[in-house]
Structure formats: C-alpha cells, structure tokens
Amino acid sequence: MKAFFILVFVLLSTSSYATEQAEQLFNQLKPSLYQIKLIDKASGEKSSIGSGFQISSNGIIATNYHVISSFALHPKKYRIEYLDSQGNKGNLSLQSVDVINDLALVRRDVKQDMPFFQLSQAAPHKGEQLFSLGNPHDLGMIVVPGTYNGLKKESFNERIHFTGSINSGMSGGPVVNKEAEVVGVNVATSGNSIGFLVPHDKLVSLYQAFQKAPPESIEQQMAQQLTANQDKLMTEILNSPWQNKLLGKQGSIPIIDVPFIRCWGDSNADKADALILTAVANCSLDENTYLSSRFFTGSMEIEFRTMQAKEIGANKFYHLYQQQISRARAGNRAGKDNVTEYQCHHDLVMPDNQAINNKSIFCTRAYKKFPDLFDVLYLSASIDRDKEALVSHFTISGINQANALAFTRKFMEAVSWK
Amino acid sequence: MEIENMAIESLDIDEVATEIIIEEVSKGHKLLHRHKLTKKQIHIGRDYHNDIILSDPHICPSHACLTFVNGQWQITDHQTVNGTFVENPKQKKQDANQHIVQDGDIISLGKSQLRILFSDHKVAPTVAFSPFESFIDLMRHPVALFLSLTLFTFIAGGIFYLNKPIEVNFSQLLVPAIGMALGFALWPAAVSLVSHLTKHDARIMAQLGVCFAFFNFMWLSDVLESITSFNSASNSVLPLFALLISVALAFSLFWLNAYIGFHMTAKRRIIIAASITTLLFGGSYVVSYSNKPEFNPRPQYDATIMMPSFLIASSSSVDEFIEDTSKLFEQANKKALEK
Numbered sequence: 001m002k003a004f005f006i007l008v009f010v011l012l013s014t015s016s017y018a019t020e021q022a023e024q025l026f027n028q029l030k031p032s033l034y035q036i037k038l039i040d041k042a043s044g045e046k047s048s049i050g051s052g053f054q055i056s057s058n059g060i061i062a063t064n065y066h067v068i069s070s071f072a073l074h075p076k077k078y079r080i081e082y083l084d085s086q087g088n089k090g091n092l093s094l095q096s097v098d099v100i101n102d103l104a105l106v107r108r109d110v111k112q113d114m115p116f117f118q119l120s121q122a123a124p125h126k127g128e129q130l131f132s133l134g135n136p137h138d139l140g141m142i143v144v145p146g147t148y149n150g151l152k153k154e155s156f157n158e159r160i161h162f163t164g165s166i167n168s169g170m171s172g173g174p175v176v177n178k179e180a181e182v183v184g185v186n187v188a189t190s191g192n193s194i195g196f197l198v199p200h201d202k203l204v205s206l207y208q209a210f211q212k213a214p215p216e217s218i219e220q221q222m223a224q225q226l227t228a229n230q231d232k233l234m235t236e237i238l239n240s241p242w243q244n245k246l247l248g249k250q251g252s253i254p255i256i257d258v259p260f261i262r263c264w265g266d267s268n269a270d271k272a273d274a275l276i277l278t279a280v281a282n283c284s285l286d287e288n289t290y291l292s293s294r295f296f297t298g299s300m301e302i303e304f305r306t307m308q309a310k311e312i313g314a315n316k317f318y319h320l321y322q323q324q325i326s327r328a329r330a331g332n333r334a335g336k337d338n339v340t341e342y343q344c345h346h347d348l349v350m351p352d353n354q355a356i357n358n359k360s361i362f363c364t365r366a367y368k369k370f371p372d373l374f375d376v377l378y379l380s381a382s383i384d385r386d387k388e389a390l391v392s393h394f395t396i397s398g399i400n401q402a403n404a405l406a407f408t409r410k411f412m413e414a415v416s417w418k
Numbered sequence: 419m420e421i422e423n424m425a426i427e428s429l430d431i432d433e434v435a436t437e438i439i440i441e442e443v444s445k446g447h448k449l450l451h452r453h454k455l456t457k458k459q460i461h462i463g464r465d466y467h468n469d470i471i472l473s474d475p476h477i478c479p480s481h482a483c484l485t486f487v488n489g490q491w492q493i494t495d496h497q498t499v500n501g502t503f504v505e506n507p508k509q510k511k512q513d514a515n516q517h518i519v520q521d522g523d524i525i526s527l528g529k530s531q532l533r534i535l536f537s538d539h540k541v542a543p544t545v546a547f548s549p550f551e552s553f554i555d556l557m558r559h560p561v562a563l564f565l566s567l568t569l570f571t572f573i574a575g576g577i578f579y580l581n582k583p584i585e586v587n588f589s590q591l592l593v594p595a596i597g598m599a600l601g602f603a604l605w606p607a608a609v610s611l612v613s614h615l616t617k618h619d620a621r622i623m624a625q626l627g628v629c630f631a632f633f634n635f636m637w638l639s640d641v642l643e644s645i646t647s648f649n650s651a652s653n654s655v656l657p658l659f660a661l662l663i664s665v666a667l668a669f670s671l672f673w674l675n676a677y678i679g680f681h682m683t684a685k686r687r688i689i690i691a692a693s694i695t696t697l698l699f700g701g702s703y704v705v706s707y708s709n710k711p712e713f714n715p716r717p718q719y720d721a722t723i724m725m726p727s728f729l730i731a732s733s734s735s736v737d738e739f740i741e742d743t744s745k746l747f748e749q750a751n752k753k754a755l756e757k
Contacts, residue, residue, distance in 0.1 A: 336713035340753035347651035350733035363717035366750035
C-alpha cells in the first residue's frame with residue numbers, strides 16, 4: 001500500500017513537472033513560432049495552413065514543403081503569409097525546398113535581429129521527452145509533450161517515430177528537447193499518437209546548402225532532388241541481393257532484399273468454389289514523395305500472381321486470365337498538368353534462359369515540369385503453360401530512363417518457372 | 419406508186435403510234451400502275467367516264483385528254499383548277515396545255531404523276547442471275563438456316579461460358595445465347611420490313627440465312643483478330659489487316675442485304691453498303707472518341723492472351739524488348755514538350 005502511494009506520488013510529480021516545463025518552454029519559444037498560410041490571390045482567402053519556426057536572426061523560417069507546395073508549383077496564384085504570436089501578419093518569400101524530406105525555407109523581412117530556434121547538434125536518445133509545437137486545425141499555438149522512439153524502421157528516407165499527437169496544421173512546427181533545441185520537424189501522423197518527424201540534420205544540411213548558394217529556381221531544385229533521390233534508391237535496389245522465392249507450386253519470383261521494401265501475401269486457397277487457385281505476393285516501398293495534393297511520386301509497387309486452373313479447360317482459363325491482366329493502373333496519383341498520357345509497347349518475350357515465355361507490356365509517361373523523369377508500368381503474363389500462369393508486374397514513379405530500363409531488364413530475367 | 423407507199427407508211431406510223439403506255443408513278447418515279455391503250459383519244463380525270471381514272475382530290479373530274487393528231491400525241495388541259503404540267507429537268511414546271519408528248523415525258527396533274535411511253539421505248543438489258551443468287555438460295559434453305567442459327571447460338575453460349583468467372587450450368591448459358599440470337603435476328607427482320615414497306619419482296623428467309631451465315635463468319639474473324647493481336651508486337655500491322663477483314667465482312671453483308679431486299683443499280687447498292695459500314699465502324703469510333711476523357715490516367719494496352727496452342731510467333735529476347743521500350747521514353751518526352 002505504501003509502495004502504491006509512493007508510485008502515484010512519483011507519477012503525479014513527474015507529470016506536473018512536465019506540464020510546468022512545457023509551459024516554460026512554450027513561453028520562451030513563442031516569439032519565434034509562426035502560423036503559415038497560403039493565400040489564394042484571386043479570392044483573398046487561405047487555401048492551406050501550417051506551422052513554421054524561425055531558425056536565423058535575419059528572418060529565415062523553416063516549415064514543411066507540403067505546407068507551401070501549391071505556391072512552389074503555382075507561384076502566380078498564391079502568396080505566403082505568416083501570423084506571429086502577437087497577431088502580426090506579413091508576407092513570406094520562398095527561398096529553398098527539400099521535396100524528399102518535405103522541408104522548405106521561407107524568409108520574412110526583419111528590421112532588427114530577432115530571437116530564433118537553436119538547432120540541436122545531436123540526435124535525441126530513445127525514450128527522451130520531446131515537445132512538439134504547432135497550430136492544429138487553426139485552433140491556436142499549442143505544445144504537445146511526447147517521446148522520441150528512434151527512427152522509423154524500414155524507411156528509405158529517415159523519419160523520427162514520435163509518440164505524441166500531431167494533427168494537421170501542426171505540419172512544419174518544430175519539435176524541441178528540454179533544452180529548447182530543435183530535434184525534428186512535424187510532418188505526418190498515422191493516428192493514435194503515432195507521429196512522424198523529419199530529423200533535424202536534414203534541416204541543418206538544407207540550411208547550410210542555402211547559406212552557401214541559394215537555388216536559382218525552385219522548380220530546377222526540385223527536379224535535381226527528385227533525380228538524385230531516384231538514383232540513390234535505384235542504385236541501392238539494383239545492387240542489393242535479389243533472392244529467388246517460390247510462389248505457388250512452380251513460380252520463381254525475386255524478392256528484393258532491402259528493408260524499405262515490404263511484402264505481403266494472400267491466396268484464395270480457402271475458397272472451394274473458385275475456378276482458379278490464385279496466390280499473390282505484393283511488395284512495395286512504403287513511402288512516396290508529395291509534390292502536390294494531386295501529384296505524388298517516388299513510389300514503387302511490385303506484384304506477383306500465380307494462377308492454376310482447377311476444373312476448367314485451357315481456353316476458359318486463358319479467358320479468365322486475360323480479364324485479370326487487362327486493368328493495370330498507375331501506382332501514383334498524377335494529373336493532366338503534371339504528366340503525359342501513358343505510351344505502351346507489348347510483345348512476346350522469352351528471356352535467354354528460356355525458362356518462361358511471356359506476353360510483356362511496358363508503359364511510360366513523362367513528367368511535364370521535371371525533365372527526364374517518368375512513371376513506368378510493367379506487366380508480364382506467362383503464355384507457355386495450358387493451365388498455369390505467372391503474372392509479374394511493377395510500377396515505379398519518378399524514375400529516369402536508364403534506371404527504369406536497368407530495373408526492367410533485371411526484373412524480367414529474374415522471373416521464371418521453377 | 420410513191421404516193422401509195424407514203425400512204426402505207428403513214429398508216430403504219432398511225433397504227434404503231436396509237437399504242438400508248440401510261441404509267442402512274444409516285445413522286446420518286448416508282449411505278450404504281452401501268453395502262454396500255456390503243457385509242458386515239460384518252461381522257462384523264464377523276465370521274466368514271468375517263469379512260470384513266472385517278473382518285474387524287476386535286477384532279478378535276480374531267481381533267482385533261484391526250485389526242486393523236488398528225489402522228490403526234492397532244493395534251494389538252496380542260497381549264498382545270500390546279501392545271502397540268504410537264505416535268506422538265508431544266509425548267510421546273512411547264513404548262514402542259516397543247517404540249518406535244520415525247521417518249522418518257524412525265525406529266526403532273528394534281529399531286530399525281532403520269533409517265534407516258536410509246537411502245538418502241540427502249541428497255542434496260544436483261545440482268546443475268548448473279549453468282550450470289552446460288553449462295554443466297556443455299557443460305558435461305560431451311561436446313562442451312564437452322565444450322566447457321568444453331569451454330570450462332572452455340573458460339574454465343576460458348577463465349578458466355580468462357581467469360582464467366584463462376585461455375586455455370588447449361589440452362590444459364592442457353593438463355594443469354596438465345597437472347598443474343600434473337601437480338602441479332604432483329605437486323606434481317608428490320609431489313610425485310612423496310613423492303614416490304616417499300617413495295618419490294620420481304621424475302622425474310624433469305625435475309626435471315628445470309629445474315630446468320632455472315633454473323634458466323636464474323637465470329638471467325640474475331641478469333642482471327644485475337645490470334646493476330648496475341649501473336650504480334652504493338653508495332654506490327656497485322657492486327658490492322660484483321661480489322662480490315664471484319665470491315666470487308668460487314669460491307670459484304672450490307673451489300674447482300676440490299677441485293678436481296680431492294681431493286682437498285684449496282685452503284686447505288688455499293689454506296690448504300692459503304693455508308694452503312696462507315697456508319698457502323700465510324701459511329702463506334704466517334705462514340706468511343708466522344709467518351710474519351712481529356713486526360714486518361716490509366717495506361718491503354720492490348721492484353722490479348724490465348725492458350726499456348728494459338729501461339730505461332732516466336733518471342734523476342736529481353737534485349738529486343740528493352741530496345742523497343744526505350745523508344746517509348748522518347749515518345750513520352752515529345753508529348754511532354756507539346757504543351
């Protein structure tokens with residue numbers, strides 16, 4: 001009983017201590033926190049909101065790229081406005097972006113040196129208490145305590161896993177440690193107090209690069225970042241081991257052994273009345289790059305499917321099989337303003353090992369604003385067995401021609417019958 | 419002697435020329451009734467004293483008469499309410515009173531029309547039976563018709579079976595197959611109806627027989643089309659030939675429909691068959707074009723696959739495929755630069 005009292009007392013004291021600390025931090029940091037609004041010039045109303053924080057005495061403010069993405073793509077339609085803790089408003093100019101890590105730097109005009117956030121020198125340690133700041137749903141600036149839980153597992157572009165409620169509108173707000181140093185930037189949530197932050201070192205390198213040489217054009221900078229990122233991703237994928245795995249009874253498929261590509265499987269073995277026994281394996285890159293609300297890129301999906309006829313003839317099997325492969329769609333969302341329509345080519349293809357004969361389809365569409373980047377789609381259906389089929393399919397978005405062709409070649413040679 | 423001769427000759431002319439053919443024709447110059455008369459004076463009008471009785475209310479009871487004078491036929495209009503006119507390709511209407519009739523003249527009175535011909539009027543040469551006649555005769559035979567109908571229903575049922583992803587029994591296939599056969603029978607039925615309405619022979623059996631024979635040919639051309647698109651790469655022209663076959667089949671069917679159902683010149687028949695074919699293929703193209711969204715986010719590709727026994731072509735290597743696909747990137751880049 002005594003022990004219980006002590007425990008409750010300890011809990012109470014730590015939580016009240018945390019509240020006190022949060023309050024103190026908030027008051028200390030308030031002057032350098034901003035709400036960032038994108039104002040539609042024609043209607044004069046805000047079209048999106050987020051948070052931001054000042055990181056230099058001369059008015060550089062950090063926020064998320066996705067908060068100001070509409071401005072980055074359509075600078076004539078919008079303007080960026082800030083609202084500080086005293087209710088002052090003013091215009092911001094876009095200075096630099098990092099689309100891969102969802103960061104942006106904007107600048108406000110300042111007459112004298114202003115207080116600003118210190119960026120941390122080191123990463124936090126697991127379990128460390130952090131404080132996320134921001135303006136959720138336009139309700140006013142708040143502070144949310146939470147816990148640092150290391151980097152998100154299996155991600156290609158690093159994200160901090162933060163246990164604490166991050167809500168929309170807090171995007172771009174800073175996350176600080178007890179010393180009021182920035183360790184991350186709010187970026188996403190997957191509900192139930194699971195939040196994701198951009199690690200502070202990404203912001204540090206963006207700011208340092210900006211200080212050295214500000215980008216000439218934001219669009220060019222984005223194109224360079226997208227190209228470099230797909231190069232980095234595809235180099236890693238093409239150079240990592242591809243393990244052969246059995247799918248169904250006879251299909252041999254490649255599983256790319258990198259932590260950021262995760263696979264799931266399913267089959268209809270439980271359905272007694274199905275005419276075709278199907279087994280599916282899906283692998284995908286669990287992240288993508290936000291360019292605008294209607295344009296995502298950097299995603300990758302791979303799907304394998306084996307089918308085996310149960311009590312039907314080859315002719316019927318192939319009719320049903322054709323229905324399965326006739327409706328492939330793009331792996332990412334993109335519209336008329338951003339991409340061309342797909343161009344497709346199909347042919348009968350047999351790899352040199354002659355282990356399979358396929359009808360293969362390859363489609364690609366080009367990005368209109370970012371030169372030499374494409375979305376590609378590949379679909380291959382085996383046509384050499386009467387009552388058995390192996391379908392291999394992938395989509396990759398935001399990839400250049402050389403990488404797309406290198407991946408396609410390796411992929412085509414890796415799929416076969418056992 | 420000479421005078422006598424002349425008299426005989428003129429007598430001959432008299433006898434030949436008094437034979438006159440008067441045809442009642444429609445506005446489109448289609449024959450409605452034909453009269454052959456040997457009188458020297460012919461009365462035309464609405465009352466029952468006339469030689470040619472026309473029930474048109476715009477014609478006077480005693481409207482006009484044709485009189486044989488001096489070896490020539492002359493029209494006299496009896497000062498009628500609506501008049502009598504000669505149809506003339508140059509001038510639209512010419513008063514027919516005192517008009518000397520030429521062979522083939524068309525006289526309009528009221529809303530009716532009469533064509534006047536002399537017995538020495540030239541007729542068109544005899545039309546020989548075309549080789550199609552024997553094909554049509556074969557197809558309209560009840561046994562042949564039954565066979566092609568059964569084959570059609572059987573194929574339709576087979577296609578339903580092949581595309582159903584669940585197990586189906588025979589009667590579940592029979593109902594849509596028969597429904598489809600009935601649906602396709604509407605076309606020959608409609609053609610027969612139109613030819614019946616335009617005062618031609620309906621010839622429903624011939625229309626049905628020929629149509630279903632061609633529908634079966636079209637199934638065959640569908641299979642051919644599938645085989646070619648399955649066996650060829652996207653840069654091949656073979657599927658285009660397969661498409662041409664189905665266009666040719668459709669044209670032939672419409673041509674035969676016109677041949678069976680209507681009397682018309684060969685040129686006209688070709689024009690009609692060609693226009694229906696254009697309407698069918700062009701129309702379906704226009705419909706699909708008008709439904710096409712401004713931007714299609716989905717790839718459009720040919721996914722035709724068939725069982726391995728239909729595989730004739732040899733496969734390309736991965737290298738060849740990669741080389742072909744690299745051209746797509748250039749095309750896509752060009753499209754990106756367009757706007």
